Amino acid sequence: MLRYANPARFMTLSGTLVPWLGGFALVALAAGVYLGFAAPPDYQQGDTVRVMFIHVPAAWTAMMAYGLMALASLIGLVQRHPLADVAAKSAAPLGALFTALGLITGSLWGRPMWGTWWVWDGRLTSFLLLLFLYLGYIALWNAIEDETRAARAAAILALVGAVNLPIIEFSVDWWTTLHQGESILRKGGPLIAAVYLWPLGLMALGYSLLFFTLWLLRIRTEIMTRRARSLMLAGEA
Amino acid sequence: MSGFWAMGDYGAYVWPAYGISAAGLLVAAVLVLHAHARAKAALARLGAKP
Amino acid sequence: MNPFFSLLLRDIQLAARAGGSAMLALAFFAAVATLVPLGVGADLRLLARIAGGVLWVAAMLAALLALDRLFQADFEDGSLDVIALGPSSLEQTSFAKIAAHWLTTGLPLTILSPLLAVLFGLPAQAIGALFISLLVGTPAVSAIGAIGAGLTLSIRRGGLILPLIVLPLLSPAVIFGAGTVLSALDGLRNGALPLLTAFSFAACVLSPFATAAAVRLNLGS
Numbered sequence: 001m002l003r004y005a006n007p008a009r010f011m012t013l014s015g016t017l018v019p020w021l022g023g024f025a026l027v028a029l030a031a032g033v034y035l036g037f038a039a040p041p042d043y044q045q046g047d048t049v050r051v052m053f054i055h056v057p058a059a060w061t062a063m064m065a066y067g068l069m070a071l072a073s074l075i076g077l078v079q080r081h082p083l084a085d086v087a088a089k090s091a092a093p094l095g096a097l098f099t100a101l102g103l104i105t106g107s108l109w110g111r112p113m114w115g116t117w118w119v120w121d122g123r124l125t126s127f128l129l130l131l132f133l134y135l136g137y138i139a140l141w142n143a144i145e146d147e148t149r150a151a152r153a154a155a156i157l158a159l160v161g162a163v164n165l166p167i168i169e170f171s172v173d174w175w176t177t178l179h180q181g182e183s184i185l186r187k188g189g190p191l192i193a194a195v196y197l198w199p200l201g202l203m204a205l206g207y208s209l210l211f212f213t214l215w216l217l218r219i220r221t222e223i224m225t226r227r228a229r230s231l232m233l234a235g236e237a
Numbered sequence: 238m239s240g241f242w243a244m245g246d247y248g249a250y251v252w253p254a255y256g257i258s259a260a261g262l263l264v265a266a267v268l269v270l271h272a273h274a275r276a277k278a279a280l281a282r283l284g285a286k287p
Numbered sequence: 288m289n290p291f292f293s294l295l296l297r298d299i300q301l302a303a304r305a306g307g308s309a310m311l312a313l314a315f316f317a318a319v320a321t322l323v324p325l326g327v328g329a330d331l332r333l334l335a336r337i338a339g340g341v342l343w344v345a346a347m348l349a350a351l352l353a354l355d356r357l358f359q360a361d362f363e364d365g366s367l368d369v370i371a372l373g374p375s376s377l378e379q380t381s382f383a384k385i386a387a388h389w390l391t392t393g394l395p396l397t398i399l400s401p402l403l404a405v406l407f408g409l410p411a412q413a414i415g416a417l418f419i420s421l422l423v424g425t426p427a428v429s430a431i432g433a434i435g436a437g438l439t440l441s442i443r444r445g446g447l448i449l450p451l452i453v454l455p456l457l458s459p460a461v462i463f464g465a466g467t468v469l470s471a472l473d474g475l476r477n478g479a480l481p482l483l484t485a486f487s488f489a490a491c492v493l494s495p496f497a498t499a500a501a502v503r504l505n506l507g508s
Contacts, residue, residue: 033255037241047247051254058258097265101258108254112247129455136452143442152504153438157452160434160497164456167486171459178466178477210262214269221269224276231283 007083007223014216021216025209032202039195048112053199055105057207058098059127065095065211066130069137070162073155083219085151088158089141090218094211096134102127122176126169133161290375291383298387301360308353312392313399315352319345320403331408338407339417339468342400343461346421350392350428351453355446357384357436358502367440371506377499385426385433385494393425409468416471420464420483427460427487430494437501459486 032053042049069091076084103124110119118124137157144150242248302308323341324334361367370380400421404414435453442448463486466479 047251050251054254054258094265097261101261104257105254108250112250129458132451132455136448136455139448139451140438143439143448149441149504153501156434156497156501156504157438160456163493164459167459168455171462171482171486174478174482175462175466178469210266214265217269217273221273221276224273224280228276228279228283231280235283 010083011220011223014220018213018216018220021209022213025206025213028202028206028209032199032206035202036199039199042196045113048109049196051105051109052196053203055102055109056200057204058105059102059123060204061207061211062095062098062102062127062130064208065091065098065215066134066158066162066165068215069095070158073158076151077155077159082151083223085155086219086222087215088155089151090222091215092134092138092141094214094218096131096138098207098211099127099131099134103131120176122173125176126172129168129172130165133165137161290373291379294370294375294380294383295387298384299391302353302387302391307391308356308388309391309395311352312349313395316345316349316396316399317403319348320406324406334407335409335413335472338404338409338413339420339465339472340461342403342407342417343420343424343464343468346393346396346400346425347428347454347457347461348450349396350388350425351432351450353392354388354432354436354453355439355449357388357433358440359436362440362505367502368506371502377502378495381433381437381495381498381502385429385491385498388433389426389429393421393429397421397425410472413468413471416467416480420467420480423480423487424460424464424483427490428457430487430490431456431460433498434494434501437498437505440502441505 036050036053039050041047069088072084072088072091075081076088106121106124106127107117107119110121110124111117113119137154140157141150141154144153242252320342323337323345327333327337358367361370371377375383397418400417401414404417409417432449432453434456435449438452439446439449460483463479463483466477467483470477470479
């Protein structure tokens, strides 16, 4: 794995991977959407169950992105490898996007049930805090001028957030039992019927593959930008 | 067919959810691909291979 | 004198002077506690229900007010470099600063809280619960806030980014802190206080390491 940490090797590998990942992502998403609308309305939720197929995958991808960002941060701190820092930095805006999509679709999923645009559901509240963690991370990167310093500071923040995230989720869960009883946005009920599992799985796969595609592209872009910058500086010398 | 669009009276929630998700992902993809192409072009102009 | 205690005392003196962060925090706390009823209405039953949450949030924000200066003042005039080269480790220094911060903001806020709780019509046992929850929970605010202060110490207007970084991390404290008050109000045991204690303890133990790492990277480059 660390062989590919060499930027040149990474560029070659990612160059081959990206079209395939992107292609598979599109296929999975198309199939998922089709099956999602072909499935019958849910006994309890009616047609709003179809929002689950875009809410849950967005949420899962957002969480996965944070995990990857934290992992990259750890590697960056310990190994001092600039590729890891770039990887962490590149993941953040994507993670924030998926979190925002998770929040919006969650709100639209909950609204028909509760009649308000925002519901203080445990899952949504945790996502809102996750979004703030992402935004803080991005803001910290942007606020510190020195690249290396910014990378290390952001890495510490990502790791502190990663440690705190399960605690935040636990406390929010605890809080909903205090105030509301059962969480309303259960993933489609205690048992998900097979007819819903397929579109859900395909959409989750599609979202994840899309994330990886965009992530690799962003890392590639950063590597190329840095190379161009150093070439220009060398040219001026 | 109108039943499909109505989504059992929940159309006002289902379609915006899908619409916003699709729009968000599409815009992200376009921005990422565009930045990637620009960086590649910049490197090419400097005479280097990406 | 032991370097830890001399740093502690120096920071306490700096914060406790007139116009220092201690006064600022208390003033902010009192202001919010006065303004919220004005905004929300005089219904004491409603105020009693929201008191735990409002006072906890107000106390937390008050404690965060001067946090961006925790390391920045010393960083700017070079004394942080001197301290870093001194006999105490950065972890010990961080702990001293966290302790000084709590003693000059969290603790005074805790002591003032029963008075403000009266404004919200909280009954006696809920006031006691509020006091204990703040006593136990405000160290976590100082501890986690210090990590943010360390990370942002080299940023010019770091004070703007600090709340964004720190507040999500502190949400368990608000949840459990207000939950403690609610438990006393409703007469139900909900485990909020033990959870708050655990969270606070973990934060205080782990934070000096993260804070020291943050300060180190800012001093290093």
